[in-house]
Amino acid sequence: MALVTTFWDIVHLLTGTPLFLVAILGLTWGILGGALPGISASITMALVLPFTYTMDPAMAIALLACVYIGAEYGGSIPAILIRTPGTNSSAATVIDGYEMNRQGRAGEALGISLMSGVIGSLFGLLMLAMLTEPLSWLALAFKPTSYFALGILGLSVIASMGGDSLLKGLAAAVIGLMIATVGTDPISGVTRFTFGVPDLLSGIEPVVVMVGLFALTELMSQSGSTSVTQLGNSIRIRLPGWEMMRTLRRSQIIGCILGLFEGLTPGGGGSVAAFMSYNEARRWSKTPEKFGKGSEEGIAAPETANNTVASTALIPLLSFGIPSSNSTAVLLGGLLMHGLLPGPRLFEQNPQVIDSLYVGSLIAIIAQIGVGVIILPACVWMVNRPRPYRSGFIFALILSGLYTLNNSTFDLGLALALGLVGYFMRLARFPVLPMILGVVLGHMVESSYRRSLVLSGGDFHIFVEDPIAVGLLGAALLFVTFSLAREYREARRTKLQEAHQ
Amino acid sequence: MNRDLIAGAVLLAIAGAYYVSIGTIADSTLSDEVGAAGLPLALAGLLALIALVMMARAVLATRAARRAGGPVAAVEDDEEGDASVPRALGLLLIGAAYVVLLPYAGYVLSVALLIAAVAFYEGAARSWVIPAAAIGGAALYWAIFVKLLGVHQPAGILVQGWLS
Numbered sequence: 001m002a003l004v005t006t007f008w009d010i011v012h013l014l015t016g017t018p019l020f021l022v023a024i025l026g027l028t029w030g031i032l033g034g035a036l037p038g039i040s041a042s043i044t045m046a047l048v049l050p051f052t053y054t055m056d057p058a059m060a061i062a063l064l065a066c067v068y069i070g071a072e073y074g075g076s077i078p079a080i081l082i083r084t085p086g087t088n089s090s091a092a093t094v095i096d097g098y099e100m101n102r103q104g105r106a107g108e109a110l111g112i113s114l115m116s117g118v119i120g121s122l123f124g125l126l127m128l129a130m131l132t133e134p135l136s137w138l139a140l141a142f143k144p145t146s147y148f149a150l151g152i153l154g155l156s157v158i159a160s161m162g163g164d165s166l167l168k169g170l171a172a173a174v175i176g177l178m179i180a181t182v183g184t185d186p187i188s189g190v191t192r193f194t195f196g197v198p199d200l201l202s203g204i205e206p207v208v209v210m211v212g213l214f215a216l217t218e219l220m221s222q223s224g225s226t227s228v229t230q231l232g233n234s235i236r237i238r239l240p241g242w243e244m245m246r247t248l249r250r251s252q253i254i255g256c257i258l259g260l261f262e263g264l265t266p267g268g269g270g271s272v273a274a275f276m277s278y279n280e281a282r283r284w285s286k287t288p289e290k291f292g293k294g295s296e297e298g299i300a301a302p303e304t305a306n307n308t309v310a311s312t313a314l315i316p317l318l319s320f321g322i323p324s325s326n327s328t329a330v331l332l333g334g335l336l337m338h339g340l341l342p343g344p345r346l347f348e349q350n351p352q353v354i355d356s357l358y359v360g361s362l363i364a365i366i367a368q369i370g371v372g373v374i375i376l377p378a379c380v381w382m383v384n385r386p387r388p389y390r391s392g393f394i395f396a397l398i399l400s401g402l403y404t405l406n407n408s409t410f411d412l413g414l415a416l417a418l419g420l421v422g423y424f425m426r427l428a429r430f431p432v433l434p435m436i437l438g439v440v441l442g443h444m445v446e447s448s449y450r451r452s453l454v455l456s457g458g459d460f461h462i463f464v465e466d467p468i469a470v471g472l473l474g475a476a477l478l479f480v481t482f483s484l485a486r487e488y489r490e491a492r493r494t495k496l497q498e499a500h501q
Numbered sequence: 502m503n504r505d506l507i508a509g510a511v512l513l514a515i516a517g518a519y520y521v522s523i524g525t526i527a528d529s530t531l532s533d534e535v536g537a538a539g540l541p542l543a544l545a546g547l548l549a550l551i552a553l554v555m556m557a558r559a560v561l562a563t564r565a566a567r568r569a570g571g572p573v574a575a576v577e578d579d580e581e582g583d584a585s586v587p588r589a590l591g592l593l594l595i596g597a598a599y600v601v602l603l604p605y606a607g608y609v610l611s612v613a614l615l616i617a618a619v620a621f622y623e624g625a626a627r628s629w630v631i632p633a634a635a636i637g638g639a640a641l642y643w644a645i646f647v648k649l650l651g652v653h654q655p656a657g658i659l660v661q662g663w664l665s
Contacts, residue, residue: 167554171551174547175515187537188532189529190527191526216596221585388619388624391619392616392617396616399600416593419596420590427586428507454534458534499569
């Protein structure tokens with residue numbers, strides 16, 4: 001009888017807490033969204049962002065983190081089954097994953113991807129819990145000048161690493177900052193660029209910008225596409241045994257290490273980590289000749305790496321408020337939407353948010369093994385739906401979700417307009433992340449800049465008197481210079497190749 | 502004209518329009534040294550500078566490619582991308598129609614029409630599946646948003662009038 005009571009206590013604890021449900025729902029949505037080709041992890045998160053508006057902040061942030069974890073695994077499903085990565089970071093998984101599928105080992109490939117993802121996520125979460133709070137204390141030494149410099153560094157890094165042209169990245173960042181100036185001035189309280197529209201008085205919400213630039217732009221880009229994807233309905237995941245896990249150990253360690261460093265590096269992201277891990281795993285493998293021909297290690301390394309990044313990318317975000325990728329920019333949007341500012345005060349004033357984030361992520365990572373197996377038929381079913389219906393349902397979901405923000409059709413119109421902007425930016429090969437970051441960081445950059453000058457009585461020397469600000473601005477300048485040098489080198493190489501031909 | 506030159510011109514126009522709009526920002530006695538117009542002025546100048554550099558680079562790159570007699574494909578238009586523009590704009594128009602219709606037709610009817618219109622526009626075969634998916638989708642979203650999440654969605658002026 002006592003045993004039964006204890007059992008029901010555990011069941012009640014697990015099912016009675018909303019965090020458990022939030023983690024499972026987030027994970028499930030993440031896997032489903034990530035499995036849909038063209039719907040990246042950031043889009044999957046952006047789609048769910050409006051729903052979190054009315055949620056408890058701790059639950060909202062945990063939900064977004066769990067969606068991110070799920071989407072990183074979900075992206076590998078179409079990568080293995082139809083040679084189309086569901087997310088950018090699963091592109092490296094295509095190489096050996098699809099090859100294994102062709103050899104009739106799709107279930108085995110999915111199992112390796114799932115377990116490697118779990119190992120990478122657990123390692124990433126451990127690093128997140130260990131490193132974030134100590135790093136965030138550094139932020140206590142930050143003055144307004146340092147925060148201004150930090151914002152400039154974040155924008156410079158993302159602008160210089162976001163695309164093929166630094167100028168385009170910078171232009172996008174400036175437009176983002178321009179959007180952030182709409183609304184009420186943070187210092188004097190006068191209105192700017194509102195043109196008499198009451199809906200603009202409180203500014204343009206980053207969520208609307210993210211949904212417009214990520215989700216609507218993607219939907220517009222896919223319009224008219226005739227590509228048909230069909231998966232076999234009989235696929236079942238085969239989880240790897242101990243023997244196989246021992247074989248994969250080396251590539252998983254490589255994935256963990258590179259995932260940690262790439263997560264900490266602004267602009268690094270899961271795709272860079274995945275490709276680097278793939279190359280390193282091949283270099284250190286006992287059987288490098290198997291890579292590209294259906295190597296198990298060729299799946300384990302990139303999947304471990306991109307799942308590690310899903311957690312470690314939160315370290316610079318939670319410590320300093322600098323998102324290093326699209327997905328973490330969405331998460332920052334979620335934090336700001338709930339009035340939560342990253343840094344040490346987040347740990348002091350809102351420990352429940354951090355606790356929920358860690359525990360929710362842990363639940364999602366462990367549950368991923370079961371949910372990943374159970375949900376595969378649903379993923380296959382969703383991917384097999386005709387694209388016209390899929391687009392209709394996604395469009396309706398986007399517009400329905402956005403309306404929940406302010407119960408205003410103005411937000412819907414704004415998001416559609418931003419979708420158009422994002423579509424033309426994509427055509428002209430402008431990266432959208434610097435623009436989103438401009439919107440998200442705009443308030444911090446402007447208010448820190450102006451507070452610094454208020455403190456110094458208008459003397460610009462204040463920026464060179466703060467060693468942290470000097471260091472950060474110097475780093476921003478270095479990133480821009482290196483990016484320019486890289487562009488110059490590439491242009492010269494192309495010219496030489498053309499002359500040679 | 503190549504794509505970067507057009508992009509530069511558009512950026513310059515944005516910078517110009519933004520600069521003109523700065524004139525609408527009122528002066529405030531609470532203002533600091535920089536003022537509410539300070540950052541916008543700097544941003545307008547910066548964007549104009551970037552646009553001019555981009556345009557200059559595009560012109561120089563095109564000239565260099567032509568002078569060398571080599572391929573200029575890298576700086577010329579992407580015809581495939583341009584061909585898809587009307588389709589993408591059409592999808593956006595459907596979204597705009599939804600926004601206009603929502604307050605009048607209400608959430609359920611508008612969502613049903615949106616799903617049906619997008620499915621039809623994106624090439625779904627004309628069959629009973631389109632209306633079935635539209636009705637099913639509208640019912641599903643109504644259940645999720647209105648019933649489950651308690652979000653107030655417009656009931657629709659026309660629908661309310663018709664019901665009463």
